Amino acid sequence: MAEGARDRAILHVDMDAFYVSVELLSRPELEGRQVIVGHAGERSVVLSASYPCRSLGVRSAMPMSAAVRMAPRAVVLEPDMAAYRHYSGRIMAIFREVTPLVEQVSVDEAFLDVTGSLRRLGHPQVIGDMIRRRIRTELGLPASVGIARNKFVAKVASTRAKPDGLLAVPPAQTARFLHSLPVRSLWGVGERTAQVLAGAGIATVADLAQVPVRTLERMLGAQGPQLHALAWGLDDRPVEPVRVEKSIGAEETFARDVSEPEALRRELLRLSHRVAERLRASGREAGTVVLKVRYADFSTITRSRRLAQPAGAAPALHQAAESLLDALGALPQPVRLLGVRAEQLAESAGHQLSIDRSEGNWRQAEEAMDRIRARFPQGAVRPATLLPGRGPSEGPAGAGA
Structure with missing residues (x-):
């Protein structure tokens, strides 16, 4: 430690x-x-x-x-x-x-490091x-x-x-507290890992803590030593006030499976605008665009394309996502879910306004729409193709962003 x-x-x-x-x-x-x-x-x-x-x-x-x-x-x-x-x-x-x-x-939810506040607040x-x-x-x-000496134990x-309760784990009681819990309490122990551990007779955190690190490494690979450290309450990660998102995305699960190409293209445009709005709010641009498609049988594929230059406007995101969809060819079955994600994010460098349809022009136009929506939320500005009744997701089954 x-x-x-x-x-x-x-x-x-x-x-x-x-x-x-x-x-x-x-x-x-x-x-x-x-x-x-x-x-x-x-x-x-x-x-x-x-x-x-x-x-x-x-x-x-x-x-x-x-x-x-x-x-x-x-x-x-x-x-x-x-x-x-x-x-x-x-x-x-x-x-x-x-x-x-x-x-x-x-x-x-959030982690708080109150070490520096103890003298002032108790x-x-x-x-x-x-x-x-x-x-x-x-x-x-x-x-x-939850209160403890590190993030992992505080979360547990x-x-x-x-x-609606409070539980404080004194540093000296950390191991005793953890060792009384089932092994599924450890971060990273999902159903598959739990099955592997159960096969070796490991049911509790105390059981795992007594297994040699090398044995766990043979059983679980790199995850083994990590779980052994957690079993003894070892977690030195700091509380980081600024969390930098590695990606920004949006996806839609349709109320009915969709097979019409034009309906999927409209939905890609809708999703691209949602992602672009979040990019503008964060002051960043995308270096890569990722398309996610989930078919009716729940099989899921993703495809990505690196942009020639970072972009934060919806047209550039939509063009990349649409080209990825086209590259899939004929759909083997109807689509249940569609998603667009921006990755390899970078701080926005700003753009010079010009008379052509450049990325900067689009971004400034969309920023103006953001300001209009902020003042008049009931009269949201949107592309004509996304007016009510023209997309496949009117009355969606569920959305994620």
Whole structure:
């Protein structure tokens, strides 16, 4: 372990059933009931589920059709992403009042390094209690907090504290805490790895901790030593306040399988505009465009193309994605999901406005549309080909970005 790592105080704060909790703010009559957030329809997936639903086996990302069978009395609510982003911003603002060392992991969770705040705010558990109290009092939302000397153990602790609890693991108790848990508690132990370990008689973290590193390496390759370190609570990664996205993408699962080429081209244009908007918001451009196609039988392929020069405007992204789709030739079966992703991101260098249809002209035009949408969200500006009723995804089964 790196020198000084043992003295760190790391918090992992994770909101409880975040999307559901936000919805309950305006629907208090649903408190304590079975609630699922997700697009209605058999082909969509669960975005969040209340704890009464989770007790029946409902989990995020499972097909909505399966969730409804498990919880037939559940109330299904359409997601309100704007509301979730709003509350996420307020939550992160509370964190940053405690410490500048906040690493946002997702819309509803973050790591906080409060080592430098101890003298000012007190013991880590006092800080954790204060954060939970502020989120509950100011926003009306529940949160769980894990406290430990590193990120891994803090994350495990917050999971064990759910729902709406706090668990602190003193440094001297780290190994004892971890060794009481099933081996699936370790990062990186999925179903396949768990099967390999079970075949060797390894069921708990304590079991794995006693296996020699070289034996684990023979069993699991490079993952073996990593899991052995985690089993002893060794994780020296710092809390990184700025997380640089390696890619920006958007995808759509259609309400019905699509086989018409023109419908797929329109959807590629829609997705390209969504990706371009996120690129502009982040001040970056794409060096590579990736196309994702999932067919009706769930088989999935990806194709990528490197751009001649970095681009952040929708036409350039769409042209690359469309050429990748054309290169696939005749589709072997209808398409269930289509996605566009920008990779090899670089900071935007800015573009000189000219009289031709250059990347800079397109980007400045789209930035103007961004400003119009910000002022008049109900009258969103979009390409004519994307007007309502002209794309295959009106009433989508589910979308990801």
